[in-house]
Amino acid sequence: MRLRIAESGVLSGRPVGRHRAVTALLSFALMWCCLPACSPPEHSEEGPDLRVIFVTHGQASDPFWSVVQSGARTAGREVGVRVEYQAPESFDIVTMAQLIDAAVASSPDGLVVSIPDSGALGPSLRGARDAGIPIISINSGSGAAADLGSLVHVGQTEYEAGYAAGQRFADGGVRKALCVNQEVGNLSLDNRCDGFGAALGKAGGVMQILAAELTDPTESQQRIEAALRTDSTIDGLLTLGPTGAIPALHALDEGGHAGRITFATFDASPEILQGIEDDKIQFAIDQQQFMQGYLPVVLHALYLRNENLLAHEVLRTGPGFITAQNVTRLRELTRQGTR
Amino acid sequence: MAKDKRLQGGLIERVLVRPELASVAGVVVVWGFFAFVAGDNGFLSLRGVATYMEVAAELGIVAIAVALLMIGGEFDLSVGSIIGASGMLLTILVVHFGWSLPAAIVVVLVLTGLAGWFNGFLVTRTGLPSFIVTLATLFAFRGLTIGGTRFVIGRTQLGGLQQSQGYDMIRPFLAGDIPIAGVSFPVSIVWWLGLAAIATWVLIKTPFGNWIFATGGDGKAARSVGVPTRRVKVTLFIATALCAALVGIMQSVAFGGADVLRGELREFHAIIVVVIGGTLLTGGYGSAVGAVLGALIFGMVRQGIVFAGVDADWFQVFLGGMLLLAVLVNHAVRRRILRLTT
Numbered sequence: 001m002r003l004r005i006a007e008s009g010v011l012s013g014r015p016v017g018r019h020r021a022v023t024a025l026l027s028f029a030l031m032w033c034c035l036p037a038c039s040p041p042e043h044s045e046e047g048p049d050l051r052v053i054f055v056t057h058g059q060a061s062d063p064f065w066s067v068v069q070s071g072a073r074t075a076g077r078e079v080g081v082r083v084e085y086q087a088p089e090s091f092d093i094v095t096m097a098q099l100i101d102a103a104v105a106s107s108p109d110g111l112v113v114s115i116p117d118s119g120a121l122g123p124s125l126r127g128a129r130d131a132g133i134p135i136i137s138i139n140s141g142s143g144a145a146a147d148l149g150s151l152v153h154v155g156q157t158e159y160e161a162g163y164a165a166g167q168r169f170a171d172g173g174v175r176k177a178l179c180v181n182q183e184v185g186n187l188s189l190d191n192r193c194d195g196f197g198a199a200l201g202k203a204g205g206v207m208q209i210l211a212a213e214l215t216d217p218t219e220s221q222q223r224i225e226a227a228l229r230t231d232s233t234i235d236g237l238l239t240l241g242p243t244g245a246i247p248a249l250h251a252l253d254e255g256g257h258a259g260r261i262t263f264a265t266f267d268a269s270p271e272i273l274q275g276i277e278d279d280k281i282q283f284a285i286d287q288q289q290f291m292q293g294y295l296p297v298v299l300h301a302l303y304l305r306n307e308n309l310l311a312h313e314v315l316r317t318g319p320g321f322i323t324a325q326n327v328t329r330l331r332e333l334t335r336q337g338t339r
Numbered sequence: 340m341a342k343d344k345r346l347q348g349g350l351i352e353r354v355l356v357r358p359e360l361a362s363v364a365g366v367v368v369v370w371g372f373f374a375f376v377a378g379d380n381g382f383l384s385l386r387g388v389a390t391y392m393e394v395a396a397e398l399g400i401v402a403i404a405v406a407l408l409m410i411g412g413e414f415d416l417s418v419g420s421i422i423g424a425s426g427m428l429l430t431i432l433v434v435h436f437g438w439s440l441p442a443a444i445v446v447v448l449v450l451t452g453l454a455g456w457f458n459g460f461l462v463t464r465t466g467l468p469s470f471i472v473t474l475a476t477l478f479a480f481r482g483l484t485i486g487g488t489r490f491v492i493g494r495t496q497l498g499g500l501q502q503s504q505g506y507d508m509i510r511p512f513l514a515g516d517i518p519i520a521g522v523s524f525p526v527s528i529v530w531w532l533g534l535a536a537i538a539t540w541v542l543i544k545t546p547f548g549n550w551i552f553a554t555g556g557d558g559k560a561a562r563s564v565g566v567p568t569r570r571v572k573v574t575l576f577i578a579t580a581l582c583a584a585l586v587g588i589m590q591s592v593a594f595g596g597a598d599v600l601r602g603e604l605r606e607f608h609a610i611i612v613v614v615i616g617g618t619l620l621t622g623g624y625g626s627a628v629g630a631v632l633g634a635l636i637f638g639m640v641r642q643g644i645v646f647a648g649v650d651a652d653w654f655q656v657f658l659g660g661m662l663l664l665a666v667l668v669n670h671a672v673r674r675r676i677l678r679l680t681t
Binding site: 051053082084085086087088089090091092093094095097098099101102103104105106107117119120122123183184186187190209211 | 377391593646
C-alpha cells in the first residue's frame with residue numbers, strides 16, 4: 001500500500017512542493033532582513049544612542065500622520081535618536097493598546113503615544129510607567145495625559161479648536177452646519193464637533209454630525225453629497241481632517257454647492273491648500289503636527305541626556321488658521337511634507 | 340461510508356496530510372526569524388511572549404469558531420461587527436442603564452446568539468452564498484452599533500464599566516491576569532486554548548464533528564445520507580457569533596468600556612488565520628488546531644515587527660505574504676489529498 005503511493009508519485013512529488021514552499025518562506029524572510037538596512041542611515045557620528053518608539057492611532061496613509069512621522073524622522077536625524085513608528089492599520093484602540101505593550105516589552109528609551117481613549121490605553125501606559133519608560137503624549141488626550149504619567153502633552157486642545165471654528169462660522173452668518181466625522185469613536189474628534197456645535201449654538205445656529213468612511217473617499221463623498229442634497233438649508237460644512245475634507249471638496253464641486261456653503265476643515269494637506277487658494281475652502285485649522293512628531297523626540301533627548309523637563313503640562317501647537325492670506329508660503333512647505 | 344485512505348498508511352503519510360502541517364512550519368519559521376532579528380530587543384523575554392500570546396488569544400478565540408464554520412462550508416464576515424456590537428451593548432446596558440454586569444453579559448450573549456442564528460437562517464433558507472449574506476450583516480450590525488449608540492448616549496465611546504455591580508467578581512474570569520514569573524499573562528489565553536480543545540474534541544470525537552466535515556465536503560451527499568446540514572450550519576453560525584461576542588465582552592471588561600469601532604477588520608484577520616492554519620476555503624477540510632497556530636503566527640508577526648523596529652507600515656505586506664504562501668501550500672496539499680483518496 002505504502003509502496004504504491006510512493007510509486008504513484010505522491011511521495012516523490014512531496015519534497016519538490018515542500019522545497020518550493022521553503023524557498024518562498026526564505027525569500028520572504030530575506031526581504032525582511034534587508035528592510036531595516038534599506039532605511040536611510042542615521043546622521044550621527046557614533047550612531048544613535050537613544051531609541052524612541054511612537055505608537056499612535058494614525059495610519060501612515062493619512063496625510064496628516066505622514067507629516068507627524070516626517071517631523072519625528074527629521075528630529076531623529078538632527079538629534080541622533082533612532083525613531084520607530086507604529087500604528088494600527090485602521091482606527092483600532094485594542095490593537096493600539098497591544099502595540100504599546102509590545103513597545104514597552106522591547107524596552108525603548110522613550111515612548112511617544114497619542115491617547116484617543118484614555119480609559120482603554122490607561123493600563124498599557126501604566127505598564128510603561130511601571131517599567132520606568134518615560135512617556136510623552138501627542139495629538140489626542142491632553143486632558144488625561146498628566147494622570148497617565150505623560151511628562152508633557154504636545155498637541156492642540158480639541159474642544160477649544162472646534163469652538164474657534166464655530167465662532168468663525170457664526171461670524172460668517174452660518175445657521176446650519178454639518179460636522180463630518182471620519183473616526184467615530186475617537187473622543188478627540190467628537191470633542192471638535194462638540195466645541196463647533198457649542199459655538200454655533202451660542203449664535204443661534206445648529207450642528208449635525210455626519211459619519212464618514214476613513215478608508216473610502218468615494219463612499220464619504222457620496223454620503224456628503226446625499227446629505228447636502230436632502231437638506232438644502234445646510235449652509236456650512238466642517239471636516240475634521242484631510243480624509244474627510246478631500247471627499248467633501250469633490251462633493252461640493254459635483255453638487256454645485258461651491259460658494260453657497262461655508263466650508264472649513266481641520267488640518268492641512270496639498271489639496272486643502274489648493275482649495276483655500278481657489279477660494280473653495282474658507283480656512284483650515286492647522287495644529288502644526290510636524291511639531292507633534294519633532295518636539296517629543298527633542299524633548300525625550302533633552303530629558304534622557306540632560307535631565308531637562310519643561311514646566312508646561314500641555315505644549316499647544318494649535319489652533320492656527322490658514323487663510324487666503326498666508327496660504328502661498330505654506331503650500332511651498334506642504335510640498336516638502338513638513339506642513 | 341468507505342474508509343478514507345487518509346486514515347490509512349504509516350505515520351509519515353498521516354502527518355503529511357494533516358492540515359496543520361504548513362502552519363507548524365510557519366510558527367517555527369516566524370518565531371525563528373523574530374528570535375534572530377529581535378531576540379535581544381525583548382521578543383524572547385517572558386513579557387514579549389505575553390504580548391503576542393494576548394494578540395493571538397483574542398483573535399484565536401474567534402478564529403477557532405470561524406474554522407469550524409469554514410470546514411462546514413460557510414463564511415462569516417460579520418464577526419468583527421459582532422465584536423463591536425457586543426462590547427458596546429454591554430457597556431451601554433451597564434453604564435447607561437445601570438444593569439449589573441452578569442445580567443448584561445447574559446443578555447448580550449442571547450442577542451448575539453440571535454444575530455448568529457439570523458445569519459445562519461438567511462444562508463440556509465435563501466441558499467445565497469454566506470459570503471454575501473454576512474457581508475451585508477457586517478455593515479448592518481456595524482451601522483446599528485454606531486447609529487444605536489449615538490441615538491442612546493449621544494456619543495460613540497463609553498467608559499466606566501469598572502464601577503459597575505459585579506465587575507470585581509467577573510473581571511478575573513474574563514480579563515484577569517495570571518502571573519507567571521512576575522509577568523502577567525491575560526486569562527484570554529486559557530479561554531483560547533480551552534476552546535481549541537473543545538473544538539478539536541467535537542471535530543474528531545463526536546458525530547456532530549463528522550457532520551461538519553460532511554456538510555462542508557459535499558452538502559448534497561451529506562443530506563441524502565441523513566445529515567441535518569441546515570441545523571449544522573445554523574449551530575456553527577451561532578457558535579461563531581458567540582465566540583465573537585465573548586471577545587467583545589472580554590475587551591470591554593479589560594478596558595472598562597467600549598467604542599463603536601472595536602473589532603474592525605477582525606473578520607478578515609480571522610479568515611486569514613484559519614487559512615494559514617490549513618483549512619480549505621472550499622470547506623470539508625481543516626482543523627481547530629490549525630486556527631490556533633495561525634493565530635499564533637498572526638500574533639508573533641503583529642507584535643514581532645515592533646520588537647524588530649520595523650515600522651507598522653510593513654505589517655500588512657507581511658500579512659498578505661503569509662496568506663498567499665499559506666494558500667499556495669494548502670493548494671498543493673489538497674491536490675495531494677485528492678490523489679490519495681481517489
